[in-house]
Structures are given as structure tokens and as C-alpha cells.
Amino acid sequence: MNIVPMADILEDANRKNYAVGGFNINNMEFLQGIIEAAEESKSPLILQTSEGAMRYIGKDYVISMVEAATKNITIPVALHLDHGSSFAKTMECIRLGYSSVMIDGSHEPFAENIKLTRKVVEAAHSVGVTVEAELGKLGGTEDDLTVDEKDATFTKPEEVVEFVEKTGVDALAIAIGTAHGVYQGEPELDFDRLKEINEKANMPLVLHGASGVSDDDVRRAVSLGINKVNVNTDFQQVFTAKLRQLFSEDADLYDPRKYCGPGREAIKEKVKEKIEILGSKNKA
Numbered sequence: 001m002n003i004v005p006m007a008d009i010l011e012d013a014n015r016k017n018y019a020v021g022g023f024n025i026n027n028m029e030f031l032q033g034i035i036e037a038a039e040e041s042k043s044p045l046i047l048q049t050s051e052g053a054m055r056y057i058g059k060d061y062v063i064s065m066v067e068a069a070t071k072n073i074t075i076p077v078a079l080h081l082d083h084g085s086s087f088a089k090t091m092e093c094i095r096l097g098y099s100s101v102m103i104d105g106s107h108e109p110f111a112e113n114i115k116l117t118r119k120v121v122e123a124a125h126s127v128g129v130t131v132e133a134e135l136g137k138l139g140g141t142e143d144d145l146t147v148d149e150k151d152a153t154f155t156k157p158e159e160v161v162e163f164v165e166k167t168g169v170d171a172l173a174i175a176i177g178t179a180h181g182v183y184q185g186e187p188e189l190d191f192d193r194l195k196e197i198n199e200k201a202n203m204p205l206v207l208h209g210a211s212g213v214s215d216d217d218v219r220r221a222v223s224l225g226i227n228k229v230n231v232n233t234d235f236q237q238v239f240t241a242k243l244r245q246l247f248s249e250d251a252d253l254y255d256p257r258k259y260c261g262p263g264r265e266a267i268k269e270k271v272k273e274k275i276e277i278l279g280s281k282n283k284a
């Protein structure tokens with residue numbers, strides 16, 4: 001596969017103070033829309049799959065599709081596992097050819113999160129694969145995992161240095177007020193906390209649950225040290241909205257190419273918008 005380690009992409013973003021999209025793929029149309037938008041925008045790109053998306057698409061299809069999608073491109077692309085749930089899952093993805101994995105130990109106690117993350121980092125780094133970990137716990141729903149708002153916890157800046165030193169992780173997902181899925185109200189981001197974490201960590205930070213966060217807040221988060229912004233729900237929504245619109249306009253529509261094609265175009269436009277906001281345009 002024509003892919004690079006995520007650390008290479010994030011290192012440049014960290015040095016030049018912009019962010020790269022961690023864009024989730026759910027099917028072929030998502031992949032095509034995302035890759036075309038990034039290539040036309042001359043933007044580096046992080047393609048990611050959740051474990052649920054891997055089950056839905058099929059892991060061999062993921063690899064073959066990404067291989068095909070990256071065959072004739074000029075931009076650097078990383079293939080990343082989003083929210084790896086176990087050591088075994090991350091190893092499976094590394095064997096498949098992923099250039100980056102996230103190990104999500106955020107639901108474990110602090111010491112256990114360190115232990116699990118460290119184990120993945122040791123194995124992944126020995127084969128040049130990047131690792132993202134999470135400290136603090138996001139609310140909301142991602143695939144099979146739902147965290148109640150009252151159980152969500154913000155990242156504690158005083159834990160960051162110890163976590164990063166003990167794990168050797170390359171990128172850190174932090175909880176500063178965003179949530180997975182669709183927001184009930186307007187999300188309020190804790191920018192002071194982000195600033196403090198960035199000063200302490202001095203490494204690429206990742207914002208999850210960015211769909212539904214205002215463009216201005218995303219820009220501000222990037223200016224304060226976020227180098228990777230995950231987007232999934234926004235793309236799912238524009239794809240589905242386009243299909244709904246077409247079906248309501250034409251009840252006789254039956255050819256999938258006539259609605260999945262426009263759905264793919266809708267994703268492509270949204271990806272281009274996101275790339276502008278993150279500041280990764282023309283950075284490839």
C-alpha cells in the first residue's frame with residue numbers, strides 16, 4: 001500500500017501549526033469522496049476505520065480499496081485504526097498493513113491505560129507504526145460504545161506528562177468537552193485546559209467528536225495545539241441527507257449509482273470544507 005506512518009504527517013502539522021483530518025470511511029463512496037477531495041486540495045490525509053466499519057466493510061476489502069484509492073495519488077496518506085479496543089485488535093491491523101493504530105485505554109484506570117498503551121507502543125514502534133492513545137473520557141456514542149455524559153471526564157493536565165513519558169505514545173487524544181455522535185446542545189470546549197495540556201505535552205494532540213463543533217471553535221482548537229481532528233458524523237449526515245433529498249424528489253429512483261454518486265459528491269464537498277478549516281490545504 002502507498003501509505004506513510006501517521007507520525008510523519010503529524011510531525012509536519014505540529015511544526016507548522018495546522019491540523020490533518022482523521023476522516024472515517026464507512027463504505028467505498030466515503031473513501032472515494034474523501035481521497036478525491038484531499039488530492040484536489042493537496043492536503044495530507046489520515047484515513048481511518050472504526051472496528052465497526054472494519055466488520056461492515058470486511059478487512060480484506062478495506063485493504064484492497066485503500067490500495068486502489070492510493071495507487072495514483074501525490075498526497076501523503078496514513079491508514080489508521082480508530083478506537084482500537086484491545087492489544088490483539090491493534091496487532092491485527094498492523095499485520096494487515098495499517099500505518100497507525102489507536103489504542104483506547106481511556107475506560108481503564110490511569111495505571112492500566114499506561115500499561116496497555118505502553119505494550120502497544122513497544123510492538124508498533126518495532127515495525128514503524130504510529131500509536132495514538134486517549135487520556136480522559138469522551139461522552140456520546142461511537143459504534144458499540146456509549147459513554148453517558150455524567151461518566152465523561154476531562155483530561156487532567158497534571159497526568160499528561162507522566163502518561164506521555166511512560167507510554168512513548170506519538171499522538172494523544174484528549175477530552176476537553178467534545179462528544180461522539182450527534183450533540184444535544186451546543187458543545188462547550190475548555191480552551192484553557194487545551195492550552196495547558198499543549199504546553200505540558202508539546203506533541204500532536206487529537207480532537208475526537210468534532211462533528212457539530214462550530215468552525216470557529218475548531219479553528220481555535222487547532223491554533224492552540226490540536227494537530228488531528230476526527231470527523232465521521234458530519235460525513236454520514238451529508239451523505240444521508242443527499243439520499244433523503246433525492247428519494248423525496250423522485251419516488252421512482254432505484255439505480256444506486258443515481259443516489260450513491262451524488263452522496264459521494266456531497267461527502268467530497270464537505271471534506272474540502274473541513275480541510276480549509278483545519279489549515280491542511282496545500283500542505284502536501
Ligand SMILES: [Zn+2]
Binds near residue numbers: 083180230
Ligand atoms: Zn473518537
